[in-house]
Amino acid sequence: MQITLKLDGKAKKIKSKAKTIEELLKERGVCTESVLVRKNSKFVPAEDKIKEKDEIEIIKITSSG
Amino acid sequence: MKCYSCGNSAVIYRKYEGRAWCKNHFSKQLESKVKVTIRKNNLIEKGDKICVALSGGKDSCLVLYLMDKFFGKRPDIEVLALSIDEGIKGYRDESIKKARELCKKIGIPLHLHSFEGEFGKTMDNIVKKDARACTYCGVFRRFVINKKARELGATKLATGHNLDDEIQSVFINNLKGDINRLMRLGPRPIVTKKKFVTRIKPLRDVPERETALYDMINGIDYHDSRCPNAEDSIRFDVRKFINVMEEKYPGTKHIAIKHFDTILPALRKHFSDTGKVKECSNCGEPTSRNLCKVCELLDNIKY
């Protein structure tokens, strides 16, 4: 399945076997606790399903000092 | 996923409670959670003048926004904001821009003070003299915030510490064996000693990713980047560890903080805080020593 992954402001097309965003995060070694995710520009739970051509954006949360 | 309450599309699934929530219900719940924290711990009372320490980051922006939302219309409570410009080019100037915008948007007065104005030096100057930037920065910032809040007549100093910050501090002080610091944590403010303004942490029960989400879905535009001087500290590793634990064992953060709050009274009873408050012999600000840390550090970097 091909999806668009947006990370750190950059978008790229990737192939993934993940069925959910959570699985996608796992594939990429990202801890769900340290990010928020948007699917097709809307905030969604990481447990949401992914389908072909979805755009998934990973927003890293920085701790403010 | 659908909202547990109304069935609209969910913006978050809280693993620790097993429920998903839409934008509206998530926001309402976060607000009531903060209200409960305030009420349960008596953080704000009639007649308070609440000074919010505003960095322009996600947490302090949220504290200010909520303090205004909850208390802004109360005739018996005053809310104001205080920002400190440490003089870190490309970082703090940007975050203060966000602080200023938010204050303007909600109509809260912003009081701005700087290291340069207070000490005649910016952090950019200090970093060139001594690589331990954060030691200076943290000590100086707490000093200026407390002093200015006191001068403004504030009765409470509200900071943006969230659940993650608090549980990280519990871990760090345990790892370092620092009982005094450990005992100063907790949901209730430590009773004001002499010249210290009582500090409160209204977001103490809100997980970090939820403070960020609330800001983003409610149009609170905050500054989001890492300070160029930030080093990989023990906090950095502890944060990672706790997040991995939370992911694997949902609810860990809440359980750990609840546990800490349970044993805190016993800790405080058993160990008395050895940090007695005196006044610095040089500047008169509150300290546990003869010469306060700020005066000592300033001496290190004399030109």
Ligand code: SF4
């Ligand atoms: S990372 Fe260090 S230098 Fe930068 S703002 Fe925080 S304490 Fe100051």
Ligand SMILES: [Zn+2]
């Ligand atoms: Zn809902």
Ligand SMILES: [Zn+2]
């Ligand atoms: Zn001093």
